[in-house]
Amino acid sequence: xxxxxxxxxxxxxxxxxxxxxxxxxxxxHLYFYWYRQILGQKVEFLVSFxxxxxxxxxxxxxxxxxxxxxxxxxxxxxIRSTKLEDSAMYFCAxxxxxxxxxxxxxxxxxxxxxxx
Amino acid sequence: AQSVTQPDIHxxxxxxxxxxxxxxxxxxATPYLFWYVQSPGQGLxxxxxxxxxxxxxxxxxxxxxxxxxxxxxFNLRKxxxxxxxxxxxxxxxxxxxxxxxxxxxxxxxxxxxx
Numbered sequence: 001x002x003x004x005x006x007x008x009x010x011x012x013x014x015x016x017x018x019x020x021x022x023x024x025x026x027x028x029h030l031y032f033y034w035y036r037q038i039l040g041q042k043v044e045f046l047v048s049f050x051x052x053x054x055x056x057x058x059x060x061x062x063x064x065x066x067x068x069x070x071x072x073x074x075x076x077x078x079i080r081s082t083k084l085e086d087s088a089m090y091f092c093a094x095x096x097x098x099x100x101x102x103x104x105x106x107x108x109x110x111x112x113x114x115x116x
Numbered sequence: 117a118q119s120v121t122q123p124d125i126h127x128x129x130x131x132x133x134x135x136x137x138x139x140x141x142x143x144x145a146t147p148y149l150f151w152y153v154q155s156p157g158q159g160l161x162x163x164x165x166x167x168x169x170x171x172x173x174x175x176x177x178x179x180x181x182x183x184x185x186x187x188x189x190f191n192l193r194k195x196x197x198x199x200x201x202x203x204x205x206x207x208x209x210x211x212x213x214x215x216x217x218x219x220x221x222x223x224x225x226x227x228x229x230x
Contacts, residue, residue, distance in 0.1 A: 004159070031216060043160070043206060045217040056217055091159060095216070104150060105218060107160040 002026040004108035006092050012114045013082055021077045021111045023092030032075045033093040033105060034067065036060070043091065049075065079113075087115045118143045120207050120221035128227040129197050137192040137224050139207030148210035149190040150218065151181055155203045163205075166190065177201070202228045 005024045013019045025032050034046040048055040049067055064086075066078045075094075079086055089110045097103035119142045129135055141147055148167045152160040164175025171183040181192045190207060207221040 006159075033217075035218075042222050043208075043218075043220040045219070048216055058217070093160075104162050104165050105216075106162070107152070109157070109159040 002106075004092055004094055004106050006090075006108035006111050008111060009109065010112045010114070012116060015084055015115050016081055019079050019082055019113065021079075021090050021092075021113070023075045023077070023094075023108060024073050025075055025092070025094030026096075026106055027073070029094035029096050029106075031055075031095045031097065031105075032067075032069070033095075034077045035091045035093065035107075036088040037091065037110075038085075038088040046077070082113075082115045084115050087113055089113075118209055118211065118219050120209050120219055122205075122207055122221035122224050124224045125222070126225045126227065128229060130229045131199050132196050135192075135194045135197045135201070135226070137205050137207075137226070139190045139192065139221060140188050141190065141207070141209045142188065143209050147190075149181075149183060150208045150210060151175065151179070151190075151192050152206045152208060152220075153177075153203045154206065154223075160206065163192070197226075197228055199228045199230065202226055 007022045032049045035043050037043045045058050047057040047061045068076050089112050091110045092108045093105040095103045095105045121140045150165045151163040154160050163179050164173050166173045166183045174180050179194050183190050204223045204225045206223045208218040211217050
């Protein structure tokens with residue numbers, strides 16, 4: 001069964017540095033998402049992306065964050081000038097269709113980001 | 117605002133016993149509801165979804181869930197739990213808009229006693 005893959009599985013970065021988290025969505029999927037889960041807290045929506053632009057973003061997704069689909073397969077989340085509170089598990093997801101009723105979101109295994 | 121509540125943070129059941137995990141939602145329109153499972157070190161795997169029609173939905177691994185609009189609930193059930201079911205379970209509501217975001221509950225950690 002096709003999977004969403006995320007790299008790296010664990011990223012350790014110094015505070016203030018930039019980090020890029022990478023995702024390869026399922027190949028025929030058109031909608032892409034990033035979520036995060038701070039340790040002990042809920043999974044939170046960050047952003048959704050379709051047709052090379054952001055469809056929706058949460059209040060968490062401020063100017064520090066950006067997303068990009070640099071080629072036909074990768075979907076990246078960049079965090080500029082990381083802060084301690086950015087430490088979390090970041091999940092990428094993709095769906096065939098943007099309508100939740102028709103096509104569910106498939107999640108990767110996540111990247112654990114640790115900011116020192 | 118939309119929200120999802122899973123009242124039980126931890127549940128322990130004996131192997132072979134039945135299971136019910138509770139989920140309550142708050143959403144202004146017809147909800148699209150999901151249950152995901154997360155095993156340690158893994159991502160979120162979809163167990164089942166509800167969007168319309170029969171209020172009792174069947175999922176993978178022998179799970180089912182029942183949508184009760186009057187109670188704003190979407191409880192997950194399994195008649196006989198296996199040790200491999202030990203994991204964290206998340207209920208989520210989908211927003212039928214351009215962004216298609218999911219709002220998750222806080223999760224219920226299931227432990228299975230031999």
